[in-house]
Amino acid sequence: MVQLLINRINGIMKLFIQTVTMISVIAAVLLTGCKQSMVISEVDYSQSIESVLQPDENGTVNDIKHGLTFNIKPIQYAETQDTSSVTTKQLRYIRGQEGYYYITAPNYKNVYVMAPEKGELVLKETFKTSDEGIAKPAFNQRMTHIQLINRSTGEVWKVDAESIEKEESQMAQREVN
Amino acid sequence: MKFRKIILLIIAIGLFSSTLYAQEAQSDYEIQQTFKEQYTDYEQQLDNISSPDSAEKLIESIKEFDQNYSEHKELLNKALYPDTYEEQMENLKKSSVHTLNKVETITKQQKKLNKLENQLASYEQNLSQLDQQTDSLKTAIRQSTESEKELSNMVREYRQSLEKRDELILTFIDSMVVTYQNMNLDALQEIEDYDKRSRIKTNDALKLIHDISEENIQILQRNASNLQLDDYMRMAEVNYQFQAMWNRLGDKIHEVYEGDNADMLADNINTNLTEWNNLLQTNTVDAVKDYFAQQGIKTTAFESTNEFNTALHSYLDRKIKESRDNRSEANYSDLQRFKEFWDRVEVQWTSNLAHANVLSRDQTSELNQKVDEWTQIAQPRSNNILVYLLGGSVLLAVALGVMLIREKKNGGSA
Numbered sequence: 001m002v003q004l005l006i007n008r009i010n011g012i013m014k015l016f017i018q019t020v021t022m023i024s025v026i027a028a029v030l031l032t033g034c035k036q037s038m039v040i041s042e043v044d045y046s047q048s049i050e051s052v053l054q055p056d057e058n059g060t061v062n063d064i065k066h067g068l069t070f071n072i073k074p075i076q077y078a079e080t081q082d083t084s085s086v087t088t089k090q091l092r093y094i095r096g097q098e099g100y101y102y103i104t105a106p107n108y109k110n111v112y113v114m115a116p117e118k119g120e121l122v123l124k125e126t127f128k129t130s131d132e133g134i135a136k137p138a139f140n141q142r143m144t145h146i147q148l149i150n151r152s153t154g155e156v157w158k159v160d161a162e163s164i165e166k167e168e169s170q171m172a173q174r175e176v177n
Numbered sequence: 178m179k180f181r182k183i184i185l186l187i188i189a190i191g192l193f194s195s196t197l198y199a200q201e202a203q204s205d206y207e208i209q210q211t212f213k214e215q216y217t218d219y220e221q222q223l224d225n226i227s228s229p230d231s232a233e234k235l236i237e238s239i240k241e242f243d244q245n246y247s248e249h250k251e252l253l254n255k256a257l258y259p260d261t262y263e264e265q266m267e268n269l270k271k272s273s274v275h276t277l278n279k280v281e282t283i284t285k286q287q288k289k290l291n292k293l294e295n296q297l298a299s300y301e302q303n304l305s306q307l308d309q310q311t312d313s314l315k316t317a318i319r320q321s322t323e324s325e326k327e328l329s330n331m332v333r334e335y336r337q338s339l340e341k342r343d344e345l346i347l348t349f350i351d352s353m354v355v356t357y358q359n360m361n362l363d364a365l366q367e368i369e370d371y372d373k374r375s376r377i378k379t380n381d382a383l384k385l386i387h388d389i390s391e392e393n394i395q396i397l398q399r400n401a402s403n404l405q406l407d408d409y410m411r412m413a414e415v416n417y418q419f420q421a422m423w424n425r426l427g428d429k430i431h432e433v434y435e436g437d438n439a440d441m442l443a444d445n446i447n448t449n450l451t452e453w454n455n456l457l458q459t460n461t462v463d464a465v466k467d468y469f470a471q472q473g474i475k476t477t478a479f480e481s482t483n484e485f486n487t488a489l490h491s492y493l494d495r496k497i498k499e500s501r502d503n504r505s506e507a508n509y510s511d512l513q514r515f516k517e518f519w520d521r522v523e524v525q526w527t528s529n530l531a532h533a534n535v536l537s538r539d540q541t542s543e544l545n546q547k548v549d550e551w552t553q554i555a556q557p558r559s560n561n562i563l564v565y566l567l568g569g570s571v572l573l574a575v576a577l578g579v580m581l582i583r584e585k586k587n588g589g590s591a
Contacts, residue, residue: 048255050206092206138204149204 045099050139052092059086066095070121072105078126079108094139094146100124100161102146107133111148113161127164129157208249209256215242219269223276229284232277239273293356297385300349304385307342308392311335318403332403339396339408343415346389350422353382357426383434386423387442390449397456406464409457410529416457417532420450454534458482461535472514482535486544493547500554512555519548 051068053061059073072091073083080087093103101114101121110128114121129137129148136151148157148164156167219239226232243266246253253262314335318328397412423446431443462485469476476488496515499508522530522541530536536544 048205048252049209050204052206138206140205151204151207 043099044097045095046097046141047095048141050092050094050141052090054090055086055088057086059083059088061091075103075105075112078112078123079105079110092137092139094141096141096146096161098161102139102148102159104129104134104137104139104148106137107135108137109133111157111159111164113159124161127159129164205252208246209253212246212249212253212256216265216269220272223269223272226276226280229277229281232273232280236270236273236277239269243270289356293352293382296349296352297382300345300352301385303345304342304389304392307338307345311338311342311396314338315399315403335403336405336408339404340411343411346415347418349385349389350418353386353422353426353430357429382430383436383439383442383446386419386430387446387449389419390446390453394449394452394456397453397460401460401463404460404464406461406468409461409464409533410526413457413461413529413533416450416453417529420454423450457533458535461530461533465535468518472518474511474515474518486536486540489544490547493544493551497547497551497554500551504555509555512551516548516552519545 047066051063051066053063055061055072059071059076060069061072062069072088073086075091076086076088077083088105091103091105093101095101099116101116103112103114104110109130109132110126112123113125113127115124116122129150134148134150134152134155138149138151140147140149142158144160146159148159149155158165158167219235219242222235226235246262250262257265314331318331318335393412393416427443427446431439434442436442462479462482465485466479468474474492476492479485479488492515496508496511499505500512522536523545527538527541530541531538
């Protein structure tokens, strides 16, 4: 009798384990299917021509053409260690092929490479150009990199997300888009 | 000296190098900004261009602009998206050619208007002189105590001056038609935009038309007794041409006029033309009455154009019946007198009578049939008999002569 009861319980347990296993497998399959994300590769984020923006009194710049608004005070602080007032009259930025933003301004000594995140731009790299800063900087989009030029002197830098390299001006002249 | 040359050479090389350097330093942003600014500047220049020469220079400049920027075509295509560099340059070139054509047309029209302006001044002066002359002649005729012959000379002179005036008005009409017929209101508006002066200086046209229409009414009102059917027929032609010119070009002439009283002048001209027509019609009927009285054409009395038509029909019917019943010398003489009048109607005045609303072309045609009928049957029968008798007598004389000659020959031989 006892043996019969034990056998019965064992049978029920077996059935229970089988059912739970089956449900787990189905759930796992379903969950795996739901989590699978779509990926589009080889996206080109490059912006063909740099944006030249004027910050308002609060330091906010608004690029209507590219749908981007942000405050420049953190960049100004990084550059001047001062955010008591907005001293940057003009901000120039361009977006590279990989999606990073290259930002600078007249008389800034650095180029800031920022990565777009959810609701924020995160500093990836800071590249120093010179001790005096560039009086008239400008970015050009090139096939493999971003070109930074000093319009006053004709100096040229080749910039990407990892590095900055000063070029010979004649080379820049020959460089094909 | 040599040192100076070296210094200059160094400066030149320095400048050249700096230019090269500056060219290197131009950014894509600057290129597209400069392109857009220059493009907008060209568009504005095209809007403001005012002479064919400057339009042609601008076209050349646009070509250079295209040459300078075509090397940045790919960059500009991105900057101008969704437009393209080619589309924008094509539009600019098309606009420049369109502007050149427009400015050339405007220049031609301006020349025409300037010519008209000079002509108007001349017409105005001549008309004024002729009006003064006719006024003084009219006064002289009224006050004249001279002989009948002198008076007749004065009236003839007066009529001649009116004829000259009408010729001048016809020339004026021709000038107006030549100037305005191919000119559209848009072009006139453009002339106004480019050169206010042109519009202001051609103001006189509307005023002159107004003055002519007013003066013509006064002539018809004041001088009815001194004018004859010939004068009214000539005036009917002038009236018709004047009215046609006004109907066709009135809106344009009105549009060009810049004075505050443009509407008033245009309304007055319309009123004057109606009155001119009415007076011309009435005076023509009166002049025909006088002419008939002088020529002894005895129709029934008529006071209006309808009555005139009826009177002519009844006169012709009566005369045709007379001819049928009894062809006579008197009836034939009546025909001769009437034909003298009717030949001028047929050859010269059909249009004028129609334009003056005295006799329509259909009415003239109907009357013409009756005149033809009368002509065919009005020849006096007696004249024909005489001709036949004369012919018969001659034939008889010839026959008798022949017979006598034969008789003599036969007698001689026998």
